[in-house]
Amino acid sequence: MAQIDDLPPLREVIRAHNLDARKALGQNFLLDLNLTSRIARSAGDLSNVTVLEVGPGPGGLTRALLAAGARKVVAIEKDQRCLPALEEISSYYAGRLDVIEADALTIDPREITEGPIKIVANLPYNVGTQLLLNWLTVEDWPPYWESLTLMFQKEVGQRIVADPKSKAYGRLGVLANWRCYTDILFDLSPKAFTPPPKVTSAVVQLYPREAPLPCPLKALETVTAAAFGQRRKMLRASLKALQPDAGARIEAAGLKPTARAEEIDVAGFVALAHAFS
Ligand code: SAM
Numbered sequence: 001m002a003q004i005d006d007l008p009p010l011r012e013v014i015r016a017h018n019l020d021a022r023k024a025l026g027q028n029f030l031l032d033l034n035l036t037s038r039i040a041r042s043a044g045d046l047s048n049v050t051v052l053e054v055g056p057g058p059g060g061l062t063r064a065l066l067a068a069g070a071r072k073v074v075a076i077e078k079d080q081r082c083l084p085a086l087e088e089i090s091s092y093y094a095g096r097l098d099v100i101e102a103d104a105l106t107i108d109p110r111e112i113t114e115g116p117i118k119i120v121a122n123l124p125y126n127v128g129t130q131l132l133l134n135w136l137t138v139e140d141w142p143p144y145w146e147s148l149t150l151m152f153q154k155e156v157g158q159r160i161v162a163d164p165k166s167k168a169y170g171r172l173g174v175l176a177n178w179r180c181y182t183d184i185l186f187d188l189s190p191k192a193f194t195p196p197p198k199v200t201s202a203v204v205q206l207y208p209r210e211a212p213l214p215c216p217l218k219a220l221e222t223v224t225a226a227a228f229g230q231r232r233k234m235l236r237a238s239l240k241a242l243q244p245d246a247g248a249r250i251e252a253a254g255l256k257p258t259a260r261a262e263e264i265d266v267a268g269f270v271a272l273a274h275a276f277s
Contacts, residue, residue, distance in 0.1 A: 004033055004067035007092055013058050017085045021195050025079050026124025028193040029057050035192055036064035039203055042185050043120045043149040046070035050113045054104040054121040054131060057082055059089045061122055066093045073097045074113050076104045104131060110144050117144065122151040125197070129156060129172065136175050137217060141208065148206040157184050157202035164265045170231070171224040178215065178266045180206040215270040219277035224269055227261035234258045242276055249275040
């Protein structure tokens with residue numbers, strides 16, 4: 001098997017530190033060095049950025065990021081049991097890995113990093129979407145991060161890159177594609193993980209658009225939540241709870257009140273956000 005450093009193989013690390021995977025923490029570990037290295041390489045040049053990794057676990061992807069030349073990795077891990085294994089990596093790559101024991105949902109990455117950052121992670125499935133929404137809905141744009149290279153369940157990946165009129169198109173796709181260029185880079189079979197999850201995973205990449213259409217963020221969140229919350233209904237019905245004169249506002253946005261959410265593209269939702277703000 002490929003060797004990226006002189007640290008013990010990951011299976012040995014897991015055994016030595018009794019890191020039996022816990023479902024409640026979304027623990028499906030990626031032990032194949034070819035795959036962890038492929039994800040690290042996908043994030044591009046890491047020599048001038050801090051990499052923020054959420055959920056390093058036993059440290060497979062962490063090691064790949066450091067071996068790929070990351071200037072600095074800051075890793076947030078909720079499971080205390082993983083800390084000794086991560087400490088070994090930190091000693092090996094002296095000064096280049098900081099590990100923070102915390103729930104990533106409660107942390108503002110700007111408070112624990114300096115300079116430009118790229119976020120790279122094999123995300124825990126139970127909080128992955130919320131973390132992405134947190135990173136996408138920051139007030140200032142362009143955001144504090146240069147790119148996101150993230151592993152999700154494939155179904156979530158498809159929702160992130162979805163086009164209008166597709167089954168996967170929804171709120172997540174509108175918010176992601178309003179502000180970012182999105183792409184699925186490659187899929188990973190359940191067999192790549194220990195233990196194997198039930199579904200295929202996908203690595204998704206997001207780069208901030210330089211100039212997304214100007215839009216009131218809160219209104220976009222509200223309108224997309226209402227419209228896709230009742231996606232089979234016509235907009236005049238699904239948006240009525242937001243404003244009694246929903247029909248007139250939809251027309252003011254240049255759209256048909258009889259249209260359904262999945263027919264409206266990102267520019268249409270931006271127009272709706274203005275009309276309902
Ligand atoms: N990066 C490792 C890999 O690729 O093998 C582990 C990935 S595993 C899918 C998700 C990791 O996220 C686990 O180590 C888990 O303990 C951690 N985790 C779960 N919830 C978390 C949270 N809210 N904040 C930080 N880490 C979390």
